[in-house]
Amino acid sequence: MPRLLLFGGSWFLGRAVVASALETGWEVTIFRRGRAESGQDPDGVRVVHGDYADPRDLVRLAETGPFDAVVDNLAFTPRETLAAARALEPVTQRYVVVSSVSAYADWPWRPLTEESAVLECEPDAGPDPGYDGEPAPTTYGFGKAGCERAVLQTFGTSRSVVLRPGVILGPGEYVGRTAWWLARMRRGGRVLAPGHPDRVIQPIDVRDVAAFALRAPAGAFNVTAPGTETMGDFLTACTRFAPAPAGTDLVWVPDDFLLEQNLRQWTELPLWRTYAGAWRVDSARAREAGLTTRPIMTTVKDTAAWLASGRKLVASDRAAELGISSAKESEIIEEFEESLGTR
Known part of the structure; x- marks a missing residue:
């Protein structure tokens, strides 16, 4: 053994x-x-x-x-x-x-x-x-x-x-990024969705990192998801497994507009980051060495189930930094739609 x-x-x-x-x-x-x-x-x-x-x-x-x-x-x-x-x-x-x-x-x-x-x-x-x-x-x-x-x-x-x-998500996640989005979806209403639904993201499930750590050969490895899933996939999964009430609506607001509002990247809307390399990490070497990754839908589903079982996030200063107030969220959505002449 x-x-x-x-x-x-x-x-x-x-x-x-x-x-x-x-x-x-x-x-x-x-x-x-x-x-x-x-x-x-x-x-x-x-x-x-x-x-x-x-x-x-x-x-x-x-x-x-x-x-x-x-x-x-x-x-x-x-x-x-x-x-x-x-x-x-x-x-x-x-x-x-x-x-x-x-x-x-x-x-x-x-x-x-x-x-x-x-x-x-x-x-x-x-x-x-x-x-x-x-x-x-x-x-x-x-x-x-x-x-x-x-x-x-x-x-x-x-x-x-x-x-x-890179970013690690999954059951037990103490930073609380997925937990924040799940809680936001459960409140329903009009949800500020950052950027574009087709933006590729690369969070990896903690269980996949753990399994690879035990079998990885000698060398240096980037350990991320392959970059085939998107912010839209993630928020759709959060809407489904929160579960969000009927009538919940994702309002996608472009990066430029959000930056003009001085919205803090990474924290006010967790996982939102506009920098060119944030979600462009090549992990092909790790996959060739045996890294396997599960779909973001599975990660969100299992995290929601973990939270629903009564488990609590470990107290963390980083978790306390997450989130946008309801008032600010509504204000940004309204100002964006006014800029388009849709209100």
Whole structure:
């Protein structure tokens, strides 16, 4: 039975990795702080408590090895990831670091492949490296780039796996993008739909990222949906599975008009982003290596069912940033229709 060590098993992606690993016959160890809430950890999972930033705890963790793979879902501060990688290198065959498309220097301005330049960050950098631009680069992206280098420096290219997901959705999503749109559809009425229904988007289901993390070969991989589905597909799914009351009407308002209203991209209308590279990430290499992705309709359906079961979103500052007020939404729709002379 292969042995997996997971950093960060209690959060969104971590939980999906645990579920996928148990389904496919892995022996799972989770390393995290604190004590589990009742029912948080599945049966058959070993939990080692400690601090990712404490070298003594990492030495103690390494003594519980060996491991066939480590999936590092806590990689944010390069020097901490470097210490973790060094502690585990003697007892680990493969190190999977969960990075982000934010690690690219051209994100979100230009289309991306794995050959695109990555932000410059030293593998031993401390917290909040680099700087925050608008909308990019970000200290988050610099940190992810440094964490990638920390793992590659320690494990080499033949034993390192770098995953660069874009937007991850699905059951358990703590940011709450899908939850916001589902709640908006349940209110019904005239819904402000951003941009154009044919705009391609690339969110990926958390379960598909988790499954790929366990079987990905060495290398760097963009991990997104293939770009065959649209914002219209997503909002249609939200309307269906909310479910929206009869008479709910999507009012599509062009990007230029929304930008003139100083609407905040990404947050006031979740998933709305106009930059040329935001939804043009090439993940062909990952698909060739075994990545499979489910339709956005399935992701929305399962997320709606998860929420309907009484599950609650994890408290998150990012979730609190989402959404547009009803008054502002109505005002924008009215002004747009007046500009067309339809009112």
